[in-house]
Amino acid sequence: MVNVCIKDLCKKFGKTEAVKDFNLEIKSGEFFVLLGPSGSGKSTVLNCIAGVIKPTKGEIWIGDKLVVSAEKGVFIPPQERNLGMVFQDFALYPHMSVFDNITFPLKVRKFPENEVRMRAEQIAEILGIKHLLNRKPGQLSGGEKQRVGLARALIRNPPLLLMDEPLSNLDAKLRVMMRVELKRIQREFKTTVVYVTHDQVEALSMGDRIGIMSAGTLQQVGEPIEIYEKPINTFVAGFIGSPPMNMFNCTLTDLERGVLKCDFGEYILPKSVAEVIFMKAVKELILGVRPEHVKIVSKHMPGALEAKFIYVEKLGRELIAHLKIGESKITSIISPEVHSSLKETVWILFDENKIHVFDKSSGQTIV
């Protein structure tokens, strides 16, 4: 187990800045997930840690070893960084058998023959690929290839394991299985993991901590629950959660009472929220509320807004209701029982303790 420390990392490809001013400390033994949409620079960060890309600026420490520093002219090649990496396309060597694939890291380091064999059998046992050792990668299924890739990355028992979207090429069922499997393996091998993905479910379910990236910058770092409940800005709020958070443009019309004029009509903020906004004196706001905090009732109640069903996605255990309030659209998660008791026109209420308010100009969270 090692920690990884990234300081002021920048990477430019020609004129495009893939990563800028990236600072991050990954703790020893942590399962850290870098989450972001495609093109957000998360893989670039990972490749900089691996050493297959040289950063334009900044430095990276793995444990107490400085592996790269653009300023000090330090660059330790990937061969000497003592880490393992798992790739989205598995990156198995197609001309070698599974045995030769997973023992490649040992063979290039001239490990004695009997140790190579022993370690290969050990790792194959753990990953359940013992029966595949003589096959070629072309004869394996996606899930088997993934295990072979993992075995190859782990055979040297590296203190740091990097994973670049390792589950993206697997089918949905296998992906859920492998999520549990990967966590188990991490605990068994006691290795620090840096895991890159664009799938928020993977991030929330596996990460000890998550770092969210957008357009080359790190937006927020925190534990899954913290990121979900306290998103730092509109990007994080909109990116995490499925279906995404409902957001409405609003103008504060009555500062003292906290009255918002939104696209769908008026909304009066709860007192505690109104006070904070009063202090900040921001007028243009974005009101955010997660679908599970939108309550649907059949009768008018004080503070409730009239809404109409547009469409209901039936997911079995729960339903996602798409509704129209005024000119805006809103989603809500409801149970099938509630849905069956409703007519076309309904009233909705926001859970007052769970609403989010963002500054419209900066996108930063106020409450």
Next chain:
Amino acid sequence: MEALLNEIIFLPIIHKVPPGRNMSSYGSIPLTIILMVSLVTAFFFIYGLIGWNVLLSFTKSMGLITSYELAGSIQYMKAGSDPVFQISLKNNLMLIMLFIPGSIGLGLLLAVLLDIAGSKGETLYRTIYLLPFSLSFVITASMWAWMYNYSYGVVNTLLTALLGRAFQINWLGDPNIALYSVILALIWQFSGYTALVFLAGIKSIPESQINAARIDGASAFQLYTKIVIPQLKPWILSAFVVLMVFALKAFDFIYVLTNGGPGVSTYVLALLMFRRAFFETDFPYGAALATILFTMVISVVVPYLLLSSRGREK
């Protein structure tokens, strides 16, 4: 044979008919006519004439007088007792043994160097290396003839400047050296082509594999010897077949550079066939030599085509 060669050179390109295209939408009658005409023409001029050539080699024809009375394998016996045939055959084998490994080896080396050099000036290098192959053999052979010239050639001038007069070599005039001079020039002509074939092969290996190998601890040397070059096998095989066919049918380059000389020291089968048929007007013997050559080429090409079509079906 030229057409066959072209087919092999461009073999890695797999042609696919766009789905949903119905051929009959082009009008089936004119299409059938065009296809039939070209098919008949192709069959007559390629396979018909090959057949006629084979037939001729087994007849009692003499010189320019054609007769269709069969005479068995007299012409083939003639080849067995023709000393120049043995020299030519030996020279063809020398080409296979030296020119093919030379071109493949140098091509691999160049491809790896080009890959290491990366994208910097890649187009420039590619143009430079492919240029020899795009030039006519007659032109490059004349150029090499000047370069190899004993008294005035640039090669000997350089040798003299570097090592002194004693190291001048009679490149094309010495019967013991001339064949090697030819092979050297041919390697130059072909290695740019093989380099580009291999470079395309290297580029087809996913980058993640290269990264994986580096992270796994492979040195640059191990990366190429253990990961990259083993995966070039199909590309090496395809280049090997092209070079093999060339080594068997080599004619124009040698005809211009040495014309078989000095004496008969650089004769090859194609040159012998041309000489016997058109200079000594011994057509039946020429036809027999052509048939021998044809059999040799076919025995290389057909297994390759079978192998690659089986690979494509997989």
